[in-house]
Amino acid sequence: MIFQLWMPLVLAVMIFLIGLMGVIFRRNLLIMMMGIELMLNASNLLFVTFSKIHQRVDGEVMSIFVMAIAAAEAAAGLGLVIALFRTLKTVNSDSIQLLRD
Amino acid sequence: MSFEIDYSFVAFIAFATIALLGSLMVVFKKNAVSAAFSLILVLFSFAGIYAVLGAHFVAALQILIYTGAIMVLFVFVIMLLNDHHTENDLEKTGFLLKVVTSLSLVALGTILVKAVYSSADVHPTGTLNSDEIIRLGGSVQVISEALFKDNVFQFELLSFLILAAVIATITLAKRGTKSSKNGSET
Numbered sequence: 146m147i148f149q150l151w152m153p154l155v156l157a158v159m160i161f162l163i164g165l166m167g168v169i170f171r172r173n174l175l176i177m178m179m180g181i182e183l184m185l186n187a188s189n190l191l192f193v194t195f196s197k198i199h200q201r202v203d204g205e206v207m208s209i210f211v212m213a214i215a216a217a218e219a220a221a222g223l224g225l226v227i228a229l230f231r232t233l234k235t236v237n238s239d240s241i242q243l244l245r246d
Numbered sequence: 247m248s249f250e251i252d253y254s255f256v257a258f259i260a261f262a263t264i265a266l267l268g269s270l271m272v273v274f275k276k277n278a279v280s281a282a283f284s285l286i287l288v289l290f291s292f293a294g295i296y297a298v299l300g301a302h303f304v305a306a307l308q309i310l311i312y313t314g315a316i317m318v319l320f321v322f323v324i325m326l327l328n329d330h331h332t333e334n335d336l337e338k339t340g341f342l343l344k345v346v347t348s349l350s351l352v353a354l355g356t357i358l359v360k361a362v363y364s365s366a367d368v369h370p371t372g373t374l375n376s377d378e379i380i381r382l383g384g385s386v387q388v389i390s391e392a393l394f395k396d397n398v399f400q401f402e403l404l405s406f407l408i409l410a411a412v413i414a415t416i417t418l419a420k421r422g423t424k425s426s427k428n429g430s431e432t
Contacts, residue, residue, distance in 0.1 A: 153258070154366055167273035170339050179272050182285065196301070205304050209389070216315060223320070224415040239338070
């Protein structure tokens with residue numbers, strides 16, 4: 146067999162679904178954020194592969210933008226997790242019930 | 247009898263296997279630290295896949311930004327929180343919810359695979375194949391021309407986004423210390 150360009154596309158779909166599974170199944174906020182990172186990486190792989198298929202470079206530029214946004218998202222999200230841990234002493238997403246009376 | 251081995255195929259299969267197993271370990275590992283290290287493995291193998299695809303600059307940035315910056319942040323936060331009582335939160339999700347979610351994810355995956363597979367053999371709209379990129383001066387040259395000529399406005403907007411994220415993170419971090427120390431900062 147030889148390497149064809151549909152293979153990374155199928156791999157990206159599988160990684161995206163695994164990341165989505167992590168966000169849905171887990172209750173640990175840190176591991177939910179890791180699932181989000183997996184989904185962002187899968188979209189990056191789609192961007193780069195489609196940029197190779199179309200023989201343009203715009204997809205790679207867009208994947209660099211996605212990387213910068215992922216860095217900003219990780220910083221802000223982990224700041225939120227730390228603030229939450231200071232308030233509730235846990236990182237379980239089921240225990241965030243501050244608005245319920 | 248001579249058939250040549252496609253080395254990029256072998257490399258892709260190796261990296262894809264590592265990525266799939268690692269991402270399953272991220273989702274199903276109980277401990278957050280081992281999940282983070284599995285995620286580092288996944289990100290490295292993604293960099294390898296980018297290199298197989300010929301996007302060398304994106305592969306270097308993947309290692310620098312993701313495994314160098316983001317994952318260090320993750321590991322720092324995990325060790326800072328030091329949440330020892332790692333209950334098995336995977337078992338808290340109900341069995342029916344797991345079954346229904348898995349079935350709907352399989353359905354979504356079927357649709358997505360069909361969509362990407364049918365769009366994989368389109369006629370290329372550009373002219374930048376690998377020989378042309380080498381002739382123009384390499385991956386870094388071509389990407390930086392596209393980034394700083396055509397997309398320079400979006401690039402500058404991105405710096406404002408990162409500035410906003412930095413200010414938000416500092417605000418979140420400072421507010422916690424003030425309330426816990428009763429305003430007596432050292």
